[in-house]
Amino acid sequence: MRKLFLAALLCAAPLVQASAEELRLGFISILSGQLALLGEEQKRGFDVALEELGGKVGGVETKVFVADNKGNPGDAVQEATKLIDRDKVQIVTGFAASHTTMAALKPLLAAEVISVGANAGPSPLAGKGCNKNWFSTGFHNDQWDMAMGQYMTQKGLKRVYFMGMDYQAGWDHVKAAIREFKGEKAGEVYTPIAQMDFSAELTQLRAAKPDAVFVFYVGPNAVAFLKQYTQAGLAKTIPLYSMGAISDPLLYKAQGDAALGLVTTEAWNTELDNPANKKFVAAFRKKFGRDPTGYAARQYDAVMLIDSAVRQVKGNLADKDALRAALRKGDFQSVRGDFRFNTNQYPILNVYVQEVSKRANGEMYQKLTGVVVKDIKDPDYVNCKM
Amino acid sequence: MTTPILLEQGFNGLQLGMILFLMAVGVTLVFGIMDTINLSHGSLLMFGGYFIVGAVELTGSYGLGLVLALFATALLSVIVEILVMRPLYRRGHLDQVLATFGLILFFNELAVMIWGRAPLYLSVPAFLDGPIDLFGLAYPAYRFAITAVAAAVGSGLYLLIGRTRTGMLIRAGADKRVVVEMMGVNITRLYTLIFALGSVLAGLAGIMVVPLVSVQPAMGDPILITTLVVVIIGGIGSIRGALVGGLLVGVLDTFGRILFPVYFGTGTGSALANMTIYILMAAVLLWRPRGLFPATAG
Amino acid sequence: MVDRREWPIILVLAALALAVPLLGDTYYTKFATRVAIYGMAALSVDILLGYAGLVSFGHAAFYGVGAYATGMLINAGVASGFVVLPAAVIAAAVAALVIGALSLRTTGLYFIMITLAFAQMLYYVAQSLRAYGGTDGFALDGRVTLGGVLKPTDATSFYYLCLAFLALVLFLCARFLKAEFGVVLRGARDNAVRIEAIGFPAYRYRLVAFAISGAIAGLAGALMANLNQYVAPPGMLNWEVSGELLVMVIFGAAGTLLGPIVGAAVFLFFADILSGLTEHWMIIFGPILLLRVLFVKDGLYALLQKAMAR
Numbered sequence: 001m002r003k004l005f006l007a008a009l010l011c012a013a014p015l016v017q018a019s020a021e022e023l024r025l026g027f028i029s030i031l032s033g034q035l036a037l038l039g040e041e042q043k044r045g046f047d048v049a050l051e052e053l054g055g056k057v058g059g060v061e062t063k064v065f066v067a068d069n070k071g072n073p074g075d076a077v078q079e080a081t082k083l084i085d086r087d088k089v090q091i092v093t094g095f096a097a098s099h100t101t102m103a104a105l106k107p108l109l110a111a112e113v114i115s116v117g118a119n120a121g122p123s124p125l126a127g128k129g130c131n132k133n134w135f136s137t138g139f140h141n142d143q144w145d146m147a148m149g150q151y152m153t154q155k156g157l158k159r160v161y162f163m164g165m166d167y168q169a170g171w172d173h174v175k176a177a178i179r180e181f182k183g184e185k186a187g188e189v190y191t192p193i194a195q196m197d198f199s200a201e202l203t204q205l206r207a208a209k210p211d212a213v214f215v216f217y218v219g220p221n222a223v224a225f226l227k228q229y230t231q232a233g234l235a236k237t238i239p240l241y242s243m244g245a246i247s248d249p250l251l252y253k254a255q256g257d258a259a260l261g262l263v264t265t266e267a268w269n270t271e272l273d274n275p276a277n278k279k280f281v282a283a284f285r286k287k288f289g290r291d292p293t294g295y296a297a298r299q300y301d302a303v304m305l306i307d308s309a310v311r312q313v314k315g316n317l318a319d320k321d322a323l324r325a326a327l328r329k330g331d332f333q334s335v336r337g338d339f340r341f342n343t344n345q346y347p348i349l350n351v352y353v354q355e356v357s358k359r360a361n362g363e364m365y366q367k368l369t370g371v372v373v374k375d376i377k378d379p380d381y382v383n384c385k386m
Numbered sequence: 387m388t389t390p391i392l393l394e395q396g397f398n399g400l401q402l403g404m405i406l407f408l409m410a411v412g413v414t415l416v417f418g419i420m421d422t423i424n425l426s427h428g429s430l431l432m433f434g435g436y437f438i439v440g441a442v443e444l445t446g447s448y449g450l451g452l453v454l455a456l457f458a459t460a461l462l463s464v465i466v467e468i469l470v471m472r473p474l475y476r477r478g479h480l481d482q483v484l485a486t487f488g489l490i491l492f493f494n495e496l497a498v499m500i501w502g503r504a505p506l507y508l509s510v511p512a513f514l515d516g517p518i519d520l521f522g523l524a525y526p527a528y529r530f531a532i533t534a535v536a537a538a539v540g541s542g543l544y545l546l547i548g549r550t551r552t553g554m555l556i557r558a559g560a561d562k563r564v565v566v567e568m569m570g571v572n573i574t575r576l577y578t579l580i581f582a583l584g585s586v587l588a589g590l591a592g593i594m595v596v597p598l599v600s601v602q603p604a605m606g607d608p609i610l611i612t613t614l615v616v617v618i619i620g621g622i623g624s625i626r627g628a629l630v631g632g633l634l635v636g637v638l639d640t641f642g643r644i645l646f647p648v649y650f651g652t653g654t655g656s657a658l659a660n661m662t663i664y665i666l667m668a669a670v671l672l673w674r675p676r677g678l679f680p681a682t683a684g
Numbered sequence: 685m686v687d688r689r690e691w692p693i694i695l696v697l698a699a700l701a702l703a704v705p706l707l708g709d710t711y712y713t714k715f716a717t718r719v720a721i722y723g724m725a726a727l728s729v730d731i732l733l734g735y736a737g738l739v740s741f742g743h744a745a746f747y748g749v750g751a752y753a754t755g756m757l758i759n760a761g762v763a764s765g766f767v768v769l770p771a772a773v774i775a776a777a778v779a780a781l782v783i784g785a786l787s788l789r790t791t792g793l794y795f796i797m798i799t800l801a802f803a804q805m806l807y808y809v810a811q812s813l814r815a816y817g818g819t820d821g822f823a824l825d826g827r828v829t830l831g832g833v834l835k836p837t838d839a840t841s842f843y844y845l846c847l848a849f850l851a852l853v854l855f856l857c858a859r860f861l862k863a864e865f866g867v868v869l870r871g872a873r874d875n876a877v878r879i880e881a882i883g884f885p886a887y888r889y890r891l892v893a894f895a896i897s898g899a900i901a902g903l904a905g906a907l908m909a910n911l912n913q914y915v916a917p918p919g920m921l922n923w924e925v926s927g928e929l930l931v932m933v934i935f936g937a938a939g940t941l942l943g944p945i946v947g948a949a950v951f952l953f954f955a956d957i958l959s960g961l962t963e964h965w966m967i968i969f970g971p972i973l974l975l976r977v978l979f980v981k982d983g984l985y986a987l988l989q990k991a992m993a994r
Contacts, residue, residue: 031963034602036503068963073821074919077912085711099820103914106823166656166811167820190652192660192811193819194608196599199398199529200640207391220505224599231510231526231598233517254507254600423793473978479793480739484934485977487927492970499964611804611923618797657812664805668786671798675790 023062023310023317026089026113028079028104029096031068034193035219037250038096038295039068042118045296046093048283049303057303058310060317065089073103080104084111090317091116093302096295098122098141098169109133114323118302119295121346123172127380130344135327137305137339138298139267140346140378141172142179144243147351147372148214148265149180152241157211159186160241163201164216166190173216173243176379186210196224202232213238218245223254230258239263244366247356248293252364259364262356267349268297268336271368276304276333291365297335305339308332342377344384350374390523395640397520401529403636404536408591409613410620410628411543412584418623419556420475420577425486426466427613428606429493430585434459434592435601436497439506448511452593459589460582467581475577490607497603505600532594539587543625556580612639615667621677630678635663693988694942701847705840713839714911719952720846721907723945724853726932728900733930734939735861736893737873738788741796741926742803743901745783746776748921750902752810755915758824765828769906776902777895779806784894788887800923807921821916828910846907853900854941860896861941869893931973937983946985 027046029039043066056062065087069076083089084107092108095101095117102122108115109131121136121143152160162178162185164170170190178185186208189201205213213234217225222245229235235258244266247259270281270291280300284292292300309326313319330339330347342348350371357367409431416422437458441451470489474482509515510528517524547553555576558566567573592606599605616635620627642662647655670678704716725747732738753772762768783802790798811819827842860866871879872886879886909915919925928951936947954972958965982990 032498032503033604037505040503068959072918073914073916074912077914081714082711085709085714099817099916102820102823103916106913167818188652189647190656192656196605197402199401200395200643203391203394203398204644206394207388220600220602223505223507227507227510227600228526228598231516231528233524233526250504254505256507256509417793421793423796470974470978477977479796480733480930480934481977483739483741483796483927484930485974487931488970488973488977490970491966491973495964495966495970499967611800614797615801618794618801622793653812653814653818657808660808660811661805664801664808667801668798671790671794672786675794 021061021315023057023060023091024065024087024089025057025062025306026065026067026083026087026092027094028067028069028076028083028092029094030071030100031066033071035071035097037219038119039094041250041293041295042094042096042299044284044288045118045292045299046303048280048287048292048296049300049307051287052279052283053303053307057307058315060310060315067094069100069104071097071100073099076100076104077107080107084108084113089113091306093118093299093306095119095138098172099167102168105131105134112320114320114327116302116306116327118299120169121378122168123378123380124168126344126346126378127383128385130384130386132324132345132386134345135305135341136346137302138347139349140380141169142176142378142380143349143376144265144267144351145173145177145214145216146180146379147376148241148243149177151265151353151372152177152212152214153180153182157181157183159184159210159212161186161189161205161208161210161213161238162215163187163189163191163205163213165218165221166192170216174214177214177216181214183211191221193221196221198225198228202228202234205238206232206234210238212241214241215246216242219251222246223251226255226258226262244268244294244354248366249291249364250293252356259356260358263353263369264356264366265351265353265372266294266366267347267351268294269352269354269366269368271366272335272337272352274333274335274337277335277337280335290363301332301334301336301339304332304334305330342381343386344378344381345386346378346381348375348377351376390521393521394523394525395644396637397525397529397533399637399640400633401533401636402640403633404533404540405591405595405632406609406613406616406636407540407629407632408536408587409609410616410632411587411625412581413613414617414620414623414625414628415556415580415584417617419580420471422471422475423479423482423486424471425483425610426489426493427585427588428608428610429490430459430463430588431592431595431606431609432493432497432601432604433462434589435596435605436501436506437589438593438596439508439601442508455593456586456589460586463582463585463589464578466585467578471581472574472577494604494607501603503603505602506596507600508596510597528597535590535594539590540629547625552579612663615663618667618677619670621680624677624679627677627679634666638662638666690942690989690992693992697942697946705843710839713843715952715956717839717843717846717911718908719945719949720843720850721904721911722929722932722952723948724846724850724907725901725904726929726936726944726948727853727857727941728897728904729929730933730938730940730944731857731861731893731897731900733933734943735866735873736869736890738890738894739796739930740799740894740897741923741930742783742799742801743897743929744921744923744925745799745803745806746780746898746901747905747908747925747929748806748810748917749779750776750905751909751915751920752816752905753902754828754906754909755822755824756816758826758828759822763826763829765830768828769903772906773899773903776905777899779902780895780898781891784891784898788890788894800926803921803923803926807917807923810917810921817916819917821914821918824909824913824915827913842911846911849903849907850945853903857900857941865889865892933983935976935983937986937989940983940985940989943983943985946988947983950984 031039067079091114093116096119098120117136119138121140164174242264244264312326313322353370354366437455441454514528518527616631620631642659646659705713750772753775757768787798816822868884876886932947932951933944935950937943
């Protein structure tokens with residue numbers, strides 16, 4: 001039995017030889033499980049970018065290896081290991097959520113594989129843990145929420161109740177908002193990722209009588225929270241603030257009109273007026289029939305960044321130092337306008353305020369209402385000794 | 387905690403408890419009468435949720451959709467009973483655990499293939515949207531409706547089991563299968579009826595829960611574990627036990643979630659909150675190994 | 685100790701296992717390492733299932749305890765394998781003693797449920813450990829060192845280490861299961877009243893078996909923590925893991941020692957290869973499991989044994 005099995009394995013696995021003429025690009029994300037819609041959206045952005053480049057990132061034949069980390073750190077480690085050992089990738093992108101990102105990066109960074117994150121930017125890797133092979137093009141987990149904290153202070157809110165999901169990203173996002181908000185914290189509650197029924201927590205929230213609520217919820221949890229918040233009659237009495245992920249084109253259908261009027265902060269918006277963004281949004285709408293979300297936009301940017309770097313080294317992927325230097329320059333047309341990295345290879349961003357609104361044709365979208373802060377840096381870069 | 391808040395949390399606990407009760411009935415009857423463990427019971431909650439979403443989209447009416455979804459759940463459960471459960475009745479518990487575990491894997495992937503990974507949504511029926519006035523506090527009307535429906539179902543079950551011939555047969559089937567068979571009753575059909583009944587209740591739970599949280603693949607699995615705990619606490623084969631167990635777990639879980647973090651901090655507090663029902667189950671098992679209301683159905 | 689006719693199978697399997705690193709690809713070596721580790725964990729479940737007749741649906745608990753103990757010690761600076769591994773095993777054994785002492789007072793469905801419940805409890809305890817990442821878990825600073833023999837990043841030497849442990853566990857299990865201990869255990873499974881009448885306290889024998897089983901699962905967890913250099917509740921302490929171990933046992937053949945390991949190989953093979961073919965591989969795997977339970981009486985290893993007996 002073992003013999004048959006090994007024979008089958010030998011047939012199934014390709015005999016791999018990495019050639020300088022070919023880019024082996026890995027894409028690892030959450031493609032199954034509760035947060036799968038994030039990973040799937042990232043993949044859409046990835047596909048739009050690849051299509052635009054004609055399948056050749058940096059002008060080089062590109063072979064893509066897709067890995068599903070199932071939203072699970074243990075699986076993330078295994079999938080990353082497969083990408084390194086079996087698929088022999090040179091660059092990896094994707095990286096949807098903080099916990100799976102941290103896990104996958106362990107073997108990747110140990111094997112010195114260049115990793116370009118397109119979404120979550122966990123704080124441990126932005127300070128002391130920074131690494132020359134890790135480029136976070138998405139954002140640092142704190143940035144949007146720092147902006148929201150400042151925004152809420154600017155609005156003159158006195159008491160704010162804070163809620164979020166109970167994992168690294170949740171702690172990062174919520175604590176960042178608390179840090180920048182200069183008023184009184186009426187409460188700080190974290191709910192398990194698996195928890196979708198917030199009846200008890202909403203009752204406590206109401207009891208605390210805050211001026212406003214700040215939450216960090218994404219995906220299905222965002223849908224559930226918003227609906228229950230509205231059903232409890234809280235939406236009319238206590239305004240809700242969050243960051244962009246709580247409501248976006250992926251979630252509009254599920255949330256319905258409950259989402260209208262939600263004010264959030266994000267480092268990108270479909271209405272940003274620059275040529276790269278216009279091209280991207282048009283291409284995405286053509287392919288998928290709706291506005292893209294930030295997940296897709298950031299992944300598109302990540303691929304374009306890799307493309308620019310590979311072009312700069314003229315396809316010589318073996319020269320890793322040159323490749324890293326080219327990535328660090330961040331010299332590409334970003335959908336977010338000007339793009340540049342901080343010294344810790346996390347981005348310096350403008351953060352915008354947006355409000356969920358309806359177009360004349362009934363389609364919901366994120367209306368760009370203003371800029372909260374320009375060139376915001378994450379708080380951890382000072383500890384990075386790169 | 388002020389009295390209105392206490393009251394509101396009490397209602398929350400009651401609502402959760404009633405959902406657990408609906409789930410537990412199916413499990414406890416199948417355990418108690420057919421001596422069979424069915425791990426895929428949670429999948430029926432999931433399918434109930436998917437069916438109502440599909441049915442409402444198809445018919446445009448919640449009422450009609452509800453009937454369709456219940457019917458579809460019943461149909462699905464009968465198919466499962468005939469194909470998978472019947473061969474399992476005679477097998478050992480290990481076989482039942484493994485076979486129904488395989489069913490869960492299959493059902494979850496099936497849901498992904500049919501409906502995709504993104505959660506699907508259903509809005510609360512218009513007349514139940516928003517809060518109602520409950521003893522002076524604004525409580526979501528829909529949650530109250532869930533509790534009311536489950537209570538009505540519970541009463542219906544009580545009448546069915548206690549006052550009808552079918553109910554008598556169900557109770558008898560738990561004790562003396564052979565005797566019932568000798569009476570000329572088709573035990574095979576009785577088992578199918580029992581299984582379908584329990585499954586439809588699970589489907590109903592799923593149907594009612596969807597507008598609150600939306601429906602997604604594998605959503606029934608965590609609820610299954612809690613349901614097993616409820617059944618153990620209440621007593622295998624006992625519907626009264628399912629009710630008491632469900633309410634106990636629902637209320638304890640709700641209050642635990644809120645109170646423990648207050649007294650023990652967020653980390654330890656939430657761990658304790660999650661552990662509560664398991665500690666309760668362990669305690670019940672050690673003090674009353676057969677549950678609070680053991681033995682026959684009803 | 686072992687049936688004479690089984691030796692050919694054992695030797696072939698052993699030869700194959702030893703030869704894997706010679707293929708030169710770390711991917712295969714790491715795969716085989718996972719087979720060895722899960723095989724050990726499945727074996728621990730089989731001790732209870734196949735010999736004592738107890739269906740434990742909560743072995744993820746001991747697997748997880750071993751993993752967490754390892755991770756915590758390594759990150760606290762204790763890198764020596766001579767300290768970390770025994771500590772993990774002892775921690776798991778203690779957990780098994782406590783949980784077993786309570787669970788073994790019940791039987792049948794209740795036993796299944798209570799073992800599941802305790803595993804869930806430990807899952808939530810692990811989830812609440814903020815210092816260790818909560819539900820995200822945490823990365824290990826490195827692997828255990830064994831007095832300079834082991835190179836931390838070398839997949840091959842780690843694989844042989846796991847094989848060595850597996851062989852040791854197999855040897856020890858074979859000894860005490862064939863001895864009086866195993867006979868009493870099986871006697872208690874078949875007829876507890878009779879075994880008590882002869883003067884053997886069934887409860888105590890079962891408890892010892894439970895503790896040993898837990899210890900072995902803990903060792904497997906410790907090794908997995910070293911392999912992945914990551915420890916987290918989902919993937920190690922969730923109830924699906926306990927289910928998967930049961931599946932491995934049944935695929936391989938309960939009541940044998942090598943069966944669970946063969947079962948683990950088959951399970952992981954399916955998972956890896958099938959998932960490469962289609963993302964919806966569970967739709968194939970679920971029914972395979974169903975069919976195996978409903979229609980095939982013997983696990984793979986038992987079929988092999990029967991083939992050899994002819």
